[in-house]
Amino acid sequence: xxxxxxxxxxxxKKWADDGLYHxxxxxxxxxxxxxxxxxxxxxxxxxxxxxxxxxxxxxxxxKRMQGYNVLFPIGFDAFGLPAENAAIQRGIHPKSWTYSxxxxxxxxxxxxxxxxxxxxxxxxxxxxxxxxxxxxxxQFFKNNLAYRKEAxxxxxxxxxxxxxxxxxxxxxxxxxxxxxxxxxKNLTQWFFRTTNYAEELLDFSDMDWPEQVQTxxxxxxxxSEGASVIFKTEQGDQIEVFTTRPDTLWGATFMVxxxxxxxxxxxxxxxxxxxxxxxxxxxEHMGDIQRESTDRExxxxxxxxxxxxxxxNERIPIWIxxxxxxxxxxxxxxxxxxxxxxxxxxxxxxxxxxxxxxxxSDVAPIHLDxxxxxxxxxxxxxxxxxxxxxxxxxxxxxxxxxxxxKGVGERAVNYxxxxxxxxxxxxxxxxIPIVHCPHCGPVAVPDDELPxxxxxxxxxxxxxxxxxKLHPTWRNTTCPQCGGPAERETDTMxxxxxxxxxxxxxxxPDYDQYPFDPAEYDYWMPVDTxxxxxxxxxxxxxxxxxxxxxxxxxxxxxxxxxxxxxRNQGMVLGEDNEKMSKSRGNVVSPDDLVQAYGADxxxxxLMFFARWELGAPWNSSGIEGSVRWLxxxxxxxxxxxxxSQSANPEILRTVRRKVHQxxxxxxxxxxxLGFNTVVSGLMELLNELNTAKSAxxxxxxxxxxxxxxxxxxxxPICPHIAEExxxxxxxxxxxxxxxxxxxxxEAAKEDEITLIIQVNxxxxxxxxxxxxxxxxxxxxxxxxxxxxxxxxxxxxxxxVIYVPGRLVNIVV
RNA sequence: GGGGCAGUGGCGGAAUGGCAGACGCAACGGACUUAAAAUCCGUCGGUAGUAGUACCGUGUGGGUUCGACUCCCACCUGCCCUACCA
Numbered sequence: 001x002x003x004x005x006x007x008x009x010x011x012x013k014k015w016a017d018d019g020l021y022h023x024x025x026x027x028x029x030x031x032x033x034x035x036x037x038x039x040x041x042x043x044x045x046x047x048x049x050x051x052x053x054x055x056x057x058x059x060x061x062x063k064r065m066q067g068y069n070v071l072f073p074i075g076f077d078a079f080g081l082p083a084e085n086a087a088i089q090r091g092i093h094p095k096s097w098t099y100s101x102x103x104x105x106x107x108x109x110x111x112x113x114x115x116x117x118x119x120x121x122x123x124x125x126x127x128x129x130x131x132x133x134x135x136x137x138x139q140f141f142k143n144n145l146a147y148r149k150e151a152x153x154x155x156x157x158x159x160x161x162x163x164x165x166x167x168x169x170x171x172x173x174x175x176x177x178x179x180x181x182x183x184x185k186n187l188t189q190w191f192f193r194t195t196n197y198a199e200e201l202l203d204f205s206d207m208d209w210p211e212q213v214q215t216x217x218x219x220x221x222x223x224s225e226g227a228s229v230i231f232k233t234e235q236g237d238q239i240e241v242f243t244t245r246p247d248t249l250w251g252a253t254f255m256v257x258x259x260x261x262x263x264x265x266x267x268x269x270x271x272x273x274x275x276x277x278x279x280x281x282x283x284e285h286m287g288d289i290q291r292e293s294t295d296r297e298x299x300x301x302x303x304x305x306x307x308x309x310x311x312x313n314e315r316i317p318i319w320i321x322x323x324x325x326x327x328x329x330x331x332x333x334x335x336x337x338x339x340x341x342x343x344x345x346x347x348x349x350x351x352x353x354x355x356x357x358x359x360x361s362d363v364a365p366i367h368l369d370x371x372x373x374x375x376x377x378x379x380x381x382x383x384x385x386x387x388x389x390x391x392x393x394x395x396x397x398x399x400x401x402x403x404x405x406k407g408v409g410e411r412a413v414n415y416x417x418x419x420x421x422x423x424x425x426x427x428x429x430x431x432i433p434i435v436h437c438p439h440c441g442p443v444a445v446p447d448d449e450l451p452x453x454x455x456x457x458x459x460x461x462x463x464x465x466x467x468x469k470l471h472p473t474w475r476n477t478t479c480p481q482c483g484g485p486a487e488r489e490t491d492t493m494x495x496x497x498x499x500x501x502x503x504x505x506x507x508x509p510d511y512d513q514y515p516f517d518p519a520e521y522d523y524w525m526p527v528d529t530x531x532x533x534x535x536x537x538x539x540x541x542x543x544x545x546x547x548x549x550x551x552x553x554x555x556x557x558x559x560x561x562x563x564x565x566x567r568n569q570g571m572v573l574g575e576d577n578e579k580m581s582k583s584r585g586n587v588v589s590p591d592d593l594v595q596a597y598g599a600d601x602x603x604x605x606l607m608f609f610a611r612w613e614l615g616a617p618w619n620s621s622g623i624e625g626s627v628r629w630l631x632x633x634x635x636x637x638x639x640x641x642x643x644s645q646s647a648n649p650e651i652l653r654t655v656r657r658k659v660h661q662x663x664x665x666x667x668x669x670x671x672x673l674g675f676n677t678v679v680s681g682l683m684e685l686l687n688e689l690n691t692a693k694s695a696x697x698x699x700x701x702x703x704x705x706x707x708x709x710x711x712x713x714x715x716p717i718c719p720h721i722a723e724e725x726x727x728x729x730x731x732x733x734x735x736x737x738x739x740x741x742x743x744x745x746e747a748a749k750e751d752e753i754t755l756i757i758q759v760n761x762x763x764x765x766x767x768x769x770x771x772x773x774x775x776x777x778x779x780x781x782x783x784x785x786x787x788x789x790x791x792x793x794x795x796x797x798x799x800v801i802y803v804p805g806r807l808v809n810i811v812v
Numbered sequence: 813g814g815g816g817c818a819g820u821g822g823c824g825g826a827a828u829g830g831c832a833g834a835c836g837c838a839a840c841g842g843a844c845u846u847a848a849a850a851u852c853c854g855u856c857g858g859u860a861g862u863a864g865u866a867c868c869g870u871g872u873g874g875g876u877u878c879g880a881c882u883c884c885c886a887c888c889u890g891c892c893c894u895a896c897c898a
Contacts, residue, residue, distance in 0.1 A: 169893090170893095171894095171895085211816085211817095212816065212817065212892090212893095215815070215816055215817095215893090216815095216816080216892095216893060216894090218815095219814090219815060219816085219893070219894065220893085220894080222894085222897070224897075224898085226898085241898080242897095242898065243898065244897090244898065245898085256898095296896085298896080321896095322896090323896045323898095324896085324898075325896080325897075325898090327897095328897050328898075329897070329898060330898095332898095333898050334898085335898090336898095340898070341813095341896090342896055342898080343898085345896095414897080414898090416894095416897060534892090537893085538893080538894095608824090608825095608835085608836070609824060609825085609836085609837090610824060610825075611824090611825075614817095614818085616823095616824060616825085617823095617824085619823075619824065619837065619838095621837060621838070622823085622824070622836070622837050622838090623837090624836095624837075625835090625836045625837055626836085628836095628850095628851095629836085631850090631851090632851095635851095676824090676825070676826085676835085677825095677826070677834090677835085679835080679836090680825085680826075680834070680835035680836075681834095681835080682835095683835055683836070684834070684835060687835090754831075756830070756831050758830080758831090758878085758879070760878075760879080761830085761877095761878065761879035761880095762879090763831055766831070787865095798878090799878065800878090801830095801878050801879080803830060803879095806830055806831095807830055807831080807879090809830080809878055809879060810878090811878050811879090
């Protein structure tokens with residue numbers, strides 16, 4: 001009988017004792033770095049973790065059997081808010097909460113039977129880890145990739161911390177972690193210059209990443225081509241604007257600044273002072289959700305000031321309006337009401353002039369008094385001074401050339417991507433290693449004083465303030481530069497900073513000279529296959545790419561990208577087709593499943609029940625199929641047959657053919673991460689083998705080969721049962737050290753094929769013919785078919801198409 | 813408003829432009845059993861027919877092709893991302 005509860009712990013212990021999955025540098029072997037996104041130690045391993053990790057493990061095991069030296073590490077993204085919330089709510093220290101969770105999750109992870117090399121485990125909350133997170137920060141700081149500025153930033157009132165732009169999501173602009181709508185706050189925060197890399201981050205060449213992730217990142221970065229144009233106020237101040245439509249410059253009849261624009265107070269005339277101040281006040285207090293809602297009627301006020309349109313020297317009024325955002329572009333726009341809907345609405349409401357300067361050829365001649373909407377299309381330039389008459393296709397380039405020649409602007413590219421805000425006003429994170437000195441300003445903590453350790457004796461007060469700020473002594477220090485009294489930065493780093501480089505720490509988690517051992521780096525990097533959820537497309541996956549490129553420019557890392565191939569798994573939903581959650585009561589516990597069925601069954605089912613990249617709702621009866629399969633595997637190979645060795649050569653030939661055909665498809669599907677068809681292929685083969693077994697194939701040479709190949713193909717998916725059967729069928733330990741079998745092309749070949757006979761593309765007959773049938777023979781056979789005759793109606797076919805080895809299509 | 817992905821039996825899914833529904837779940841019928849579980853055998857897209865078989869069928873409508881689940885165009889539905897982005 002198959003008893004997974006007996007064999008699984010036994011083999012897990014033996015593999016661990018033998019160090020079977022230790023991955024060490026071996027220059028003789030090609031390397032393969034397989035990486036699965038590291039989990040947050042929330043306390044319990046979710047079925048989603050199993051869904052993410054066990055297929056990745058199977059793929060890594062497959063690569064290992066193919067002869068690669070495979071590194072498949074694991075660790076914990078151990079800093080973060082839930083730990084701190086547990087501290088506030090239940091009085092448990094985040095450290096003990098986190099580390100006891102890690103202990104439990106380690107046990108759960110080990111129950112998977114995955115080939116993790118535990119010697120390489122890295123925990124981002126260990127001082128030996130975050131010492132280097134801090135070290136990276138300092139490298140960025142010293143090289144002007146980290147800077148501090150005051151800005152209106154997103155703040156989660158529930159988590160009591162600022163967030164990066166990427167961590168604010170959805171229409172209601174809610175916090176990525178807790179779902180609370182964020183508010184804007186003016187704060188001085190640390191940023192990384194991700195925007196320096198905007199252009200490079202758009203380049204996905206030589207990367208095998210899903211189209212969807214490329215699209216998400218490309219849209220997130222949102223490159224737009226246009227021109228930057230300098231307008232001057234009547235007092236001579238410059239106002240720079242970005243426009244994607246330089247060809248509409250002659251139609252710019254007013255300017256709009258964001259209410260927060262620094263020039264507003266200077267431009268505003270005394271008469272307009274009160275109104276402008278009131279509007280700015282109102283804009284400041286209005287939530288972002290309200291302010292950014294598109295359907296709200298546009299509002300604004302006149303500043304009293306005027307600018308000069310640099311192409312036609314027209315005097316145009318300067319307004320402020322909250323539909324212009326300080327955070328995008330320059331916070332100022334030239335308004336072209338005739339050709340931009342927003343500007344059009346604004347101009348209508350406030351009776352501002354509208355001038356048509358573009359006449360698209362497929363639009364009836366535009367008359368000002370008949371306009372009820374802007375005409376955003378491009379077309380021939382009209383009313384545009386020297387450029388009047390320029391055809392639509394040339395308008396953009398001609399306009400840019402014109403402003404460049406006049407020295408009032410130039411071609412420009414703008415991105416929506418913002419710099420990465422990394423300050424968090426929380427305790428449980430890596431402290432930002434900066435000392436604020438009243439004389440020297442912000443000064444980096446010297447390398448030999450790293451890590452800046454988190455003090456453990458902190459108090460939890462429900463004030464929303466970081467305990468680091470409230471700590472009586474920790475803040476006080478001396479300036480590393482001048483030696484005078486100074487204060488430590490009390491903000492910690494975004495945990496995405498920790499996870500931007502964990503793949504490097506896995507290489508040498510105990511190394512203390514550098515973030516990683518360069519020898520390990522040179523051997524293992526880049527990551528060959530990276531797997532994880534698509535929800536990280538515009539967060540972690542952008543950050544880690546930025547991090548790699550920034551480090552490359554500092555001489556720390558090498559190569560263009562950190563991860564060569566990326567694959568995303570889908571999500572396992574509850575049986576009710578809803579996202580699993582405790583409150584819905586639809587959570588599936590992997591611990592319970594392992595207890596009931598064994599890890600191998602859970603692994604097999606997770607790989608079989610859905611397309612991995614799509615995921616599907618859980619089906620608790622579906623897992624029965626995987627249980628039955630493994631039970632069947634067990635007795636197929638272990639229970640001798642009464643009629644052993646009595647099969648005829650025909651049967652044995654068929655056995656060999658099926659085995660090698662399956663090996664071919666399984667190999668291909670493992671390569672492409674098509675796990676569901678790997679499993680179904682093996683199920684199918686097992687059915688065939690049982691047919692052959694009842695026909696007397698058991699105990700033959702062909703059977704022995706089938707057994708050996710079957711178990712090896714099974715090994716990556718169900719490592720325990722494969723090892724057990726490998727031993728029980730008399731093979732030497734360990735199956736996981738065996739080579740992936742080679743396909744015997746000769747054995748896989750078919751002798752006969754089923755030739756499909758179609759008439760006008762419709763199936764009419766199937767003929768069994770020799771595989772090497774000639775085209776003429778095939779056509780003759782097809783035309784002779786009884787099922788075809790009635791359709792010929794005695795006449796000659798118009799055309800007969802023969803697809804070698806497949807079909808004959810008769811066109812009548 | 814913009815962009816992306818998906819749509820195949822009761823369900824999950826399979827199918828280099830060439831036999832639609834492999835494999836599995838559920839369901840139904842049968843064998844074994846005192847009984848149950850386990851296991852085994854069989855049926856399982858729709859309509860008509862005892863049957864051979866015929867017709868219909870991969871969200872809808874067109875197109876390309878000897879031939880379309882697959883490629884192209886338009887649309888519908890669902891999900892995801894994004895959004896006064898200048």
